[in-house]
Amino acid sequence: MTKQPYAQEGGILRGPGNFDMKVGVVMSFHAVASLDPGSSVTILITGDEEIGSLTSKKLIESAAAECAAVFVLEASADGGALKIGRKGMSDYRVRVTGKAAHAGLEPEKGINSAVEMSHQILRIEALASETQGTSVVPTVLSAGTTTNTVPATADVTVDVRAWNQEEQDRVDIGMRSLTPVLPGAILSVTGGLNRRPMETTMSSSLFESACAVARDLGLGELAGAKVGGGSDGNFTAGLGIPTLDGLGAVGGGAHADNEHSVIAEIPRRTALLAGLIKRTLLPVGKTNDEPITSAIGR
Template structure:
């Protein structure tokens, strides 16, 4: 593989901004990704439209689907981020918004597949809404993974280049409080204060966490009220939940929907629920063992395994029973942050590992 070509392709993707919530920017990025894939893979992708979003799929060969290679091109970075965080390479470190999460991973996937002696049975799927929780692509991801011997997720590596063998499940909620407005100075007693009710609910929600089991339940964005001199009639809090196993996800979900108002005449709405099932260690055990063997055969350092709190589309592939290995993308760090970066020295070894692992699973 050619490092210069790899870097040029990463620059092309990073230089085309693709915030998840900007349809026009995503459309431009989709065309850049499609053109790059067509050039490297020698075939145009299928454009799969779901609820107005376009996902890209390359299927090779006419036989059964054996290996799904998975990634996304949307990012959390707002349009204009390149002005403050321009693409560049200095002292072996590549920087730019979305470089490690996960545009470098997409390029690694394309180059790894392009170099295969036989691609028959390989599917490359690149989605555009993963950072939103994959609302339009989840069914597509699951259908493409069904029956495969392996789902290889090109999300960024964990610390030190470790492969991600376990991910927490993710649940997301919005708790809405309905109270009653009143003048805060003249007759506050006639109101039902949504802010006070939210305070009670926030404490109850936070108490659902279980640190011993690695379960986090975090109230995040909170809003309430319409003016400074009015008893708030409505309010809302968002809740982020991360769990290590399905039983914990169900426990928290049951408890969230069992919340009840504390103040007389206040009412609650509990919206949301589990978004991604846990990717438990059992989903990756066999694939991780194969990755270790492939690395040895290629003369590469033996990869380490890591359990992480963030979710990915690998949670979905693991959730339907497909053996899944994540974190096969670029080695670097700082995802979603100002110091997002990729270590250039890790690109060629990673591409070789991905290509070797695909070949290994095609032969299984």
Template sequence: MNLDLMLDDLEELVVCESFSADHEALARSAALVADLGFRRLGARPETIVVDGVPHVRWTFGTPRVLLVGHHDTVWPIGTLREHPWSLENGIARGPGVFDMKAGLVQMFHALACLPSPEGVAVLITGDEEVGSTTSRALIEESARGCAAAFVLEASADGGALKTARKGTSDYRVTVHGKAAHAGLEPEKGANAGIELAHQILMLSTMGDGQTTVTPTMLSGGTTVNTVPALAGVSVDVRVPSLAQQDRVDRLVRTLTPRLSGTRLEISGGPNRPPLEEASSARLFELACGIAKDLDMEPLRGVAVGGASDGNFTAGIGCPTLDGLGAVGGGAHAPNEHVLVAEMPARTGLLAELIASVLKGDTR
């Protein structure tokens, strides 16, 4: 494994900023990803633009293995001036280096290790950080019929693989009330703020064990002396199973107003289905065996609350193993970094995983 070449590729990707909300930046990033893939794989991809967001896909023969990644980041354009690319003492830094541009580099170099990429599809999306709204259909289409999906998201702490991810739902609960002068005749109004407080308290009771229901962004009112006619709250839901996702959805949709003169409007719903441990169990066992053969440290698997595009591949029934990307830390934070010494071993692990699935080895 040529680590120097991998680091050259990584620097090239990191200095090409790719904020999810900037379509022009995403277009530049997608072009670079396509070119880098061509250099490493010898094949041009198709670039699929949906609502202005570019996604890049390679398909080699009839795919049995899908490799999934994303080239967008959470970092606004210009962040590179504050947190520039650097490589010091075996640590690479820069916006998006850990989440997940190092994973893309490892993906390309793992495929380049194989005698042939025949039987592999690669999908690199441009909107994972904002919910994969434009790429979900592509992800699910690409995963159907595959024996395995390997997701190159960054590892969990200490290099652990992600064997389960919670599903996500997003709601907006809006209260419509009636405005009135807060000093002269408040009794003629219907206070949307007070009604919203009742609803937030009700929402806070819907969690159950690992299921979390969290009211987040609040809005309401117009002036300090007006009974608010409108108020709302965004709600973040994380669930370990489809049954819990359905349970919470039913409860949210049965919310009813408490105050006379108010009404509720509920929008949103389930976004990503959960990646349950049953989806990753066989592939994780396979990975552990390969790691032992490669004299790597024993692998660990963990369940995490954050979602990824692996939720979609698992949701349509494709066995999925996540967290195969970089080892490091600081995702979405100024201290984002990658331990470069781990990159060759992780690349070798991925290459052997792909080869094993392609030849039908489930150990």
């Protein structure tokens, strides 16, 4: 807080996590407070999304299974655009087991795991597809123990992002089909899919509703954006539940020292959210006697 103190200046709100995504949390409470009594809405706030939602995924999916739509209060994309698509995410760990030997006296008796891993990294990177927008990125790499020893083990983690499930599955098959190059080397691949893609087919109807609500409220035209990062909205969209993301704060600098939100946009976005919930709760042909459950989630 000393480095990044809470402050309001020049119409800008500053402070840790305000854009991603404390403002969105506050918006959810105010939006729901404006609804008619008895409206069927679930608010779910989780705290582990940034580290993979390892403990909350099942809770998110079970809560969303009872809902007709999910609105994610993650921060907006650039310029306040709603997030209508997100890449799916997969995480892998590749381990090579070789054989240690003295690097100076008898290196030929070893199986160099670092050399084997070099072969594998080139194969892994080749699984990416620029035309499909699929990234396959080797990230954290380690091998060996001492400078005079043929490394017996090597590890690399791999970050995969894809716009559609077919690409995500293609890369998964490729990762699990890796085979050793050096005689005697042993290769293992663990991990896999973390989040299915949030494809635009799962957000299109809700985005159209949001645009209609914005026009009714005089908020102007809304923009939609596809982004590479994942959110808990990937989980709900992966279940086939209509999901619209990026309904939270307008600003920038997520996770950085300059994180900020535009104060004037907060009541506007809250009104948009409330109107969208009301429209979803009572779609065409429904009455108050036929409630449809909606959810606001992180």
